[in-house]
Amino acid sequence: MVASLTRAVGVAATAAMALSACGGNSDEIAVADAPESDAQAARFLTQASFGPTDASIAEVKRLGYSRWIDQQFAAPQTAHKDFIDLRMTELAAQTPAGKLAPTDFFQTWWKQAAAGNDQLRQRVAFALSQIAVISFQDDKIYSNVRGGAAYYDMLGRNAFGNYRQFLEDVALHPMMGLYLSHRGNQKEDAATGRVPDENFAREIMQLFSVGLYQLNLDGSVKTSGGKPVETYTHDDIAGLAKVFTGFSWYAGTTAADRTDTRFYGGNAATDRDVLPMQSYAKFHSISAKTFLGLTIPASATADPDGDLKKALDQIFNHANVGPFVATRLIKQLVTSNPTPDYVARVAAKFNDNGSGVRGDMRAVVKAILLDAEARDITKVGDPYFGKLREPVIRLANWMRAFGATSQTGRYRISYLNDPGSQLSQTPMVSPTVFNFWRPGYVPPNSAVATAGLCAPEMQIVNEVSVAGYHNSIRSVIASGIGAVPDGGSGADVQTTYAAELALADKPDALVDRVNLLLMYGQMTSTMRTKVRDAVASVAIPATGTQAQIDAAKKNRVCLAVFLTMASVEYLVQK
Numbered sequence: 001m002v003a004s005l006t007r008a009v010g011v012a013a014t015a016a017m018a019l020s021a022c023g024g025n026s027d028e029i030a031v032a033d034a035p036e037s038d039a040q041a042a043r044f045l046t047q048a049s050f051g052p053t054d055a056s057i058a059e060v061k062r063l064g065y066s067r068w069i070d071q072q073f074a075a076p077q078t079a080h081k082d083f084i085d086l087r088m089t090e091l092a093a094q095t096p097a098g099k100l101a102p103t104d105f106f107q108t109w110w111k112q113a114a115a116g117n118d119q120l121r122q123r124v125a126f127a128l129s130q131i132a133v134i135s136f137q138d139d140k141i142y143s144n145v146r147g148g149a150a151y152y153d154m155l156g157r158n159a160f161g162n163y164r165q166f167l168e169d170v171a172l173h174p175m176m177g178l179y180l181s182h183r184g185n186q187k188e189d190a191a192t193g194r195v196p197d198e199n200f201a202r203e204i205m206q207l208f209s210v211g212l213y214q215l216n217l218d219g220s221v222k223t224s225g226g227k228p229v230e231t232y233t234h235d236d237i238a239g240l241a242k243v244f245t246g247f248s249w250y251a252g253t254t255a256a257d258r259t260d261t262r263f264y265g266g267n268a269a270t271d272r273d274v275l276p277m278q279s280y281a282k283f284h285s286i287s288a289k290t291f292l293g294l295t296i297p298a299s300a301t302a303d304p305d306g307d308l309k310k311a312l313d314q315i316f317n318h319a320n321v322g323p324f325v326a327t328r329l330i331k332q333l334v335t336s337n338p339t340p341d342y343v344a345r346v347a348a349k350f351n352d353n354g355s356g357v358r359g360d361m362r363a364v365v366k367a368i369l370l371d372a373e374a375r376d377i378t379k380v381g382d383p384y385f386g387k388l389r390e391p392v393i394r395l396a397n398w399m400r401a402f403g404a405t406s407q408t409g410r411y412r413i414s415y416l417n418d419p420g421s422q423l424s425q426t427p428m429v430s431p432t433v434f435n436f437w438r439p440g441y442v443p444p445n446s447a448v449a450t451a452g453l454c455a456p457e458m459q460i461v462n463e464v465s466v467a468g469y470h471n472s473i474r475s476v477i478a479s480g481i482g483a484v485p486d487g488g489s490g491a492d493v494q495t496t497y498a499a500e501l502a503l504a505d506k507p508d509a510l511v512d513r514v515n516l517l518l519m520y521g522q523m524t525s526t527m528r529t530k531v532r533d534a535v536a537s538v539a540i541p542a543t544g545t546q547a548q549i550d551a552a553k554k555n556r557v558c559l560a561v562f563l564t565m566a567s568v569e570y571l572v573q574k
Contacts, residue, residue: 032375033064033065033066033067033370034061034064034065035060035061035064035065037521038057038061038516038521039377039516039520039521039522040375040377040520041056041057041060041061042057042516042517042520042521043377043380043520043522043574044060044065044369044375045057045060045119046397046520046573047333047334047369047374047573048068048069048072048119048120048123048333048369049119049120049122049123049400050113050114050119050122050123050393050396050397050399050400051393051396051397051398051399051400051401051517052400052401052516052517052520053400053401053403053517054499054517056119057516065369065370065375066366066370069120069365069366069369069370072118072119072120072121073120073160073362075117075118075120075121076118077118077121077153077156077157078112078116078118079149079153080105080108080109080112080149080150080152080153081146081149081150081153081274083104083107083108083111083149084100084104084105084108084145084146084149085146087100087104088100088146100145100146101145102136102142102145102148102415102428102429103412103414103415104145105136105145105148105149105152105428106411106413106414106415106426106427107410107411107412107413108149108411109152109427109428110396110399110411110413110427110493111406111409111410111411113126113396113399113427114396114399114400114404114411114493115405118156120159120365121156121159121160122156123333124159124160124329124333124361124365125152125155125156125159126332126392126427127328127329127332127333128155128158128159128166129152129155129427129428130332130430130435130436131207131208131328131332131435132155132166132170132176132207132208133179133207133430133432133433133434133435134148134151134175134176134179134428135179135428135429135430135431135432135433136148136428136429137429137430137431138178138179140178140179141175141178141179144175144178144273146273146274147174147175147178147273147274148175148428150173150175150273150274151173151175151176152428154169154170154173157169158361159361159365160361160362160365161361162357162359162360162361163316163321163325163350163359163361163364164312164313164316164358164359166361167204167208167209167312167315167316168308168312169276170204170208171200171204171244171308171312172247172276172277172308173276173277174249174250174272174273174274174275174276174277175273176200177200177247177248177277179433180199180200180203180433181197181199181200182197182199182200182201182244182247183247183248183249183277184247184248184263184264184265185197185200185241185244185245185246185247185283186245186246186283187242187245187246187283187284187285187286187287188242188285188287195238195241196238196241196242196244196245196285197241197244198237198238198241200241200244201237201238201240201241201243201244201291202237203433204240204315205231205232205236205237205240205292205315207433207434209315209316209318209320209321209324209325210231210232210292210315210318210320210321210324211231211320211324212228212230212231213228213229213230213231214228214229214230214231214319214320215319215320215323215324216323217319217322217323217343217344217347217348217351218323218340218341218343218344218347219323219324219326219327219338219340219343219344219347220340231292231318231320232291232292235290235291236290236291236292237291239288239289239290239291240289240291240292240311242285242287242289242307243285243289243291243296243304243307243308243310243311244308245283245284245285245304246279246280246281246282246283246284246285246302246304247277247278247279247280247304247308248262248263248264248265248277248278248280248283249262249263249265249268249269249272249277249278250269250271250272250275250276250277250278251263251269251272251278252269257269258278258279258280260280260282263280263282263283279304279305279308280304281301281302281303281304282302284302284303284304284307285302286298286299286300286301286302289307289311291311291314292314292315292318293314294310294311294314296310296311316358316359317358321350321359322347322348322350322351323343323344323347325347325350325364326343326346326347326350326364326368327343327439328439329346329364329365329368330342330343330346330368331387331439331456333368333369334368334369334373334374334387335373335374335385335386335387336386336387336388336453336454336455336456336457337384337453337454338373339373342371342373342374345367345371346364346367346368346371349363349364349366349367350363350364373385379574380520380522380574382574385574386572386573386574387455387456387457387572387573388455388456388457388458388461388571388572388573389457389570389571389572389573390425390436390457391416391423391424391425391460391469392416392423392425392426392427394423394469394473394565394571395416395423395473395476395481397518398473398476398477398518398561398565399493399495401517401518402495402497402500402517402561403495403496403498403499404480404493404494404495405493405494405495406482406492406493407485407488407489407492407493407494408485408488408492410492411482411492411493412482412483412485412492412493413481413482413483413492413493414482414483415429416472417429418468419460419462419464419465419468420464420465420467420468421468421471421472422468422472423468423469423472424436424460424465424468424469425460436457436459436460437456437457437458437459437460438456438459439454439456440454440456441454441455441456441458441459442454442455443455443458443459443461446458470566473562473565473566474562474566477558477561477562477565478558479491479494480492480493480494480495481493497554497557497558499513500513500514500557500560500561501550501553501554501557504540504552504553504554504556504557505540505553507532507535507536507556508532510535510556510557510560511523511528511531511532511535511560514531514560514561514564515528515564518561518564518565518570519564519569519570520574522569522574523564523569524569527567527569530563531560531563531564534559534560534563535556535559535560538552538555538556538559539552540552540553540556
């Protein structure tokens with residue numbers, strides 16, 4: 001069974017992910033703002049949230065797409081750091097040696113993903129966390145959970161902000177400074193042969209803003225002599241690296257607070273793990289800095305903050321940033337291989353939100369979700385459209401669809417990275433700075449490879465991970481997930497399936513409900529028949545005890561949910 005499921009996912013999913021490279025009309029295309037059905041609302045919420053619920057479907061139908069997005073823009077943000085600070089107080093009361101662990105962050109992350117009201121913010125923040133990556137897998141971040149939570153909060157603030165501010169906040173966040181080693185970066189020294197650390201300078205260009213190759217507005221790569229034109233060279237990296245010298249831990253409100261000791265990490269100032277890094281002029285390069293067509297001249301005195309502003313302005317205004325950001329976010333939210341016209345329409349909104357503002361993330365997010373390609377319901381039947389659902393999003397989808405709640409209110413879910421028995425993915429535990437998968441990953445020997453396209457999430461799909469997912473999600477569906485709390489009953493996060501159990505004696509109605517919440521009503525007739533027949537094959541005893549009747553009904557519900565979540569049709573988000 002496992003082998004057949006593996007082949008099904010490996011072959012059918014890659015085939016379903018292939019998208020024709022030819023585009024359509026490049027003009028902005030109007031789409032109906034109000035969904036015509038529950039299914040259309042549920043499909044929109046699959047892209048714009050961690051999954052539809054009965055309430056969110058009704059809300060989208062009442063407000064329409066655009067007003068729902070505006071309402072989400074206005075929803076207040078709940079800070080993960082607030083939970084972490086509360087947890088620190090609790091640990092201190094329990095034992096003086098009590099320390100935070102990444103599992104504390106996972107709890108607040110799952111609570112907001114499953115039950116947060118600001119779903120769009122949380123969904124975009126998660127996308128940004130896979131672009132500007134830090135990871136608890138790194139020892140320096142693992143031991144600084146409060147800083148990691150503050151970093152994620154920063155992503156949430158910038159989800160609806162401006163991308164220029166996002167770049168600055170990422171560059172100056174101490175956790176990024178630790179992760180990409182520019183915290184405490186020092187100017188060059190000819191006597192010792194020291195040169196500035198180039199790690200962050202390279203990654204802010206390659207991964208966060210301009211990418212490796214020059215792009216047209218539609219995301220296509222510019223070529224010369226049949227070869228891609230590189231965006232930058234090593235000389236650009238070396239020049240930019242000088243800009244990121246002289247920044248270290250937050251020290252205090254005055255220049256006198258910025259002592260050498262604090263630059264090197266001693267005499268820690270309060271909240272240095274969550275406040276932006278500060279500049280220490282003594283350690284900043286004063287030589288000329290040339291990168292991306294800009295030269296900051298050599299100077300007699302160091303101006304780290306001024307140099308940083310010039311550098312980030314130059315990066316932000318590069319022509320690549322619009323199509324780069326558009327492509328990455330479309331891939332995260334809607335489809336892995338957007339047409340050039342889709343990318344161009346979103347990139348144009350990045351370049352100008354309609355009021356002369358560049359980098360307006362609200363305009364970008366709205367353009368992605370309201371684009372004709374995203375909203376076209378006929379794309380559901382297009383075998384070349386879609387993306388593989390991330391494992392984390394599948395679990396959040398289940399939690400939201402069926403109203404799963406936490407007995408403790410803490411959502412005590414730990415690491416889920418093990419491919420053999422879990423999901424192969426945990427929020428903020430990427431194995432590398434490149435995320436869990438490369439955005440341009442092409443599965444070898446696949447339909448996607450033949451078409452010259454990509455299927456990023458397939459990079460973590462193999463026989464082990466497919467079996468691990470199916471075994472894990474079957475257990476979750478039946479028994480919940482999370483550590484068993486003291487005095488609790490079973491896993492911390494569970495659902496009663498109240499609405500589904502009420503339909504257990506009506507297989508057609510039960511499957512239709514599962515179809516709506518998990519697959520926005522788009523099961524093929526073949527799949528629906530198979531799931532319906534499997535559900536009906538579980539007999540509900542007419543004369544059994546109430547416990548036997550209840551068990552049979554729950555088996556029907558769990559089977560309907562499992563067969564849906566195990567299917568290729570579900571795994572490929574349309």
